[in-house]
Amino acid sequence: TSTSISGRIGPMRILVTGGAGYIGSILVPELLRLGHEVTVIDNFLYGQTPLLDVVHYPTLAVVRGDARNEELIKKHLEGKDVIIPLACLVGAPLCDKDPIAAETTNLEAIKMILRLRDKKTQKIIFPNTNSGYGRMAEGVAYCDENSPLEPVSLYGKLKVEAEKLLLADGNAITFRLATVFGASPRMRLDLLVNDFVYRAVNDRVAVLFEAHFKRNYIHIRDVADAFIHAMDNFETMKNQPYNVGLSEANLSKLELCEEIKRVLPKFVFIESKIGEDPDKRNYIISNAKIEATGYKPKVSLPVGIRELVKAYEIVKRNHFANI
Numbered sequence: 001t002s003t004s005i006s007g008r009i010g011p012m013r014i015l016v017t018g019g020a021g022y023i024g025s026i027l028v029p030e031l032l033r034l035g036h037e038v039t040v041i042d043n044f045l046y047g048q049t050p051l052l053d054v055v056h057y058p059t060l061a062v063v064r065g066d067a068r069n070e071e072l073i074k075k076h077l078e079g080k081d082v083i084i085p086l087a088c089l090v091g092a093p094l095c096d097k098d099p100i101a102a103e104t105t106n107l108e109a110i111k112m113i114l115r116l117r118d119k120k121t122q123k124i125i126f127p128n129t130n131s132g133y134g135r136m137a138e139g140v141a142y143c144d145e146n147s148p149l150e151p152v153s154l155y156g157k158l159k160v161e162a163e164k165l166l167l168a169d170g171n172a173i174t175f176r177l178a179t180v181f182g183a184s185p186r187m188r189l190d191l192l193v194n195d196f197v198y199r200a201v202n203d204r205v206a207v208l209f210e211a212h213f214k215r216n217y218i219h220i221r222d223v224a225d226a227f228i229h230a231m232d233n234f235e236t237m238k239n240q241p242y243n244v245g246l247s248e249a250n251l252s253k254l255e256l257c258e259e260i261k262r263v264l265p266k267f268v269f270i271e272s273k274i275g276e277d278p279d280k281r282n283y284i285i286s287n288a289k290i291e292a293t294g295y296k297p298k299v300s301l302p303v304g305i306r307e308l309v310k311a312y313e314i315v316k317r318n319h320f321a322n323i
Contacts, residue, residue: 009231009232009234010035011035011036011037012036012037012081012082012231013036013037013039013079013080013081013082014031014036014037014038014039014080014081014082014083014084015038015039015041015076015077015080015082015083015084016028016031016038016039016040016041016084016086017040017041017042017067017073017083017084017085017086017087017109018041018042018067018085018086018087018088019038019040019041019042019051019084019086020040020042020044020048020050020051020062020186021042021050021086021087021088021090021186022090022180022184022186022187022188022220023086023127023180023184023220023223023224024040024042024050024086024186025050025051025184025185025186026182026184026185026220026221026223026224027084027086027223027224027227028040028051028054028060029051029053029054030224030225030228031228032054032057032059032060034228035059036059037059037060037061038057038059038060038061039060039061039062039063039076039080040060040061040062040063041063041065041066041067041072041073041076041087042062042063042064042065042067042087043064043065043066043067043087044064046186048185048186048187049185050184050185050186051185052185053185063076067085067087067105067109068104068105068108068109068112070112070116073109073112073113073116074116077113077116077117077122080122081121081122081123082122082123082124082125082231083113083117083122083123083124083125084124084125084126084227085109085110085113085124085126086127087105087109088105088106088127088159089101089102089105089106089155090155090188091155091190092131092153092154092155092156093190094155095153095154095155095158096153096154096155099154102154102155102158103158106155106158106159106162107158107161107162110126110162110165110166111165114165114166114169119169119170119171120171122171123171123172123173123231123234123238124166124171124172124173125172125173125174125175125227125230125231126162126163126166126172126173126174126175127174127175127177127223128159128160128162128163128174128175128176128177128241129155129156129159129176129177130143130176130177130178130215130216130243130245130281130285131151131152131153131155131156131159131281132149132151132156132159132160132163132176133147133148133149133150133151133176133281133283133285134149134150134151134152134156140214140282140283140284141282141283141284142283142284142286143243143283143284143285143286144243144285144286144288144289145176145240145241145242145243145289149163163176163241167239167240167241170238170239171238171239172238172239173230173234173237173238173239173240173241173242174240174241174242175223175226175227175230175241175242175243175244176241176242176243176244176285177218177223177244177245178215178216178217178218178243178244178245178246178249178285178287179191179192179193179215179216179217179218180217180218180219180220180223181193181194181217181218181219181220181301181304181308182194182219182220182221182299182304182307182308183220183307183308183310183311184220187311187315189315192215192217192253192256193217193256193301193304193305193308194308196253196256196257196260197260197264197305197308197309197312198308198312198315200260200261200264200267201264201308201309201312202312204264204266204267204268205267205268205269205270206257206267206268206269206270207269207270207271207272208253208254208257208269208270208271208272209271209272209273209274210253210282211252211253211254211271212252212253212254212282213252213253213281213282214250214251214252214255214281214282214283214284215250215251215281215282215283215285216243216245216246216249216250216283216284216285216287217245217246217249217251217256217301218244218245218246218249218297219246219297219298219299219303219304221298221299222244222246222297222298222299223244225295225297225298226242226244226290226295229290229293229294229295230242233293233294236293237293240289242289242290242293243285243286243287243289243290244287244290244295245285245287245297246287246297246300246301247286247287247288247291247297248300248301249300249301250284250285251301254269254271256301257269259301259302259305260305262302263302263305263306263309264309
């Protein structure tokens, strides 16, 4: 592989497990557009049809299969420069519903990739979650990459364990992603911003619990850009974790609803004393470390909210949730 004058890496061969998921169906078309060869392994668990608009690329291979299948992974790891393991049971509720599938997909499959890959030549870029910071203290916590990882949910624990193994093994970069929002061909309505905007459009009302709990947010296209940025700057960034979020969007649920109300004035939100966040997230995240490498998110929260309002003219049935 070679670096172009612009700093962009020349064409690479990339394996993306779970490449037809919420993030994958935004990232994979971007990788193809940049001239990379991409192999996607996905089980199409949710019966949706992302990636149809990019199957005309001769540089795309789509494999319907299970990211836990050793024979399959071994075959498709061959000759790859970069591995992006997105295959995952995402979110605390889904992992609690099927803990065995969660462990085999979110952790054991990562161990298998580490065992099978050539550590010297094959790079890994892995998405962790910033819910791994867990319930650190009473009140709001301030987190950077040196803050202790104390995940509360099974989902958080498995992602944190996978990150530790990847960083110990080397030739890897991990992202601790903020709560992702935005439209994708493989839509998810269970993510906080996506969910609240959906309610604002369709019900015009939302009930908030733990309304003052703060968390950080990031647009899905900025997540795709972070993977591409990491590929382009791998040597200077490798073997480190990075928080990836919008620095100006460390907001409480209440503040998030106020942002939505600016776009949809008829939206009403009510605070409830009952209910709790399974991940206990209440923190302000520093994204200074990745910003220092030259990465800067482009999509603001208001722009993303307006995009979702348009998306919900198209998406009308709530069968797009990971639950």
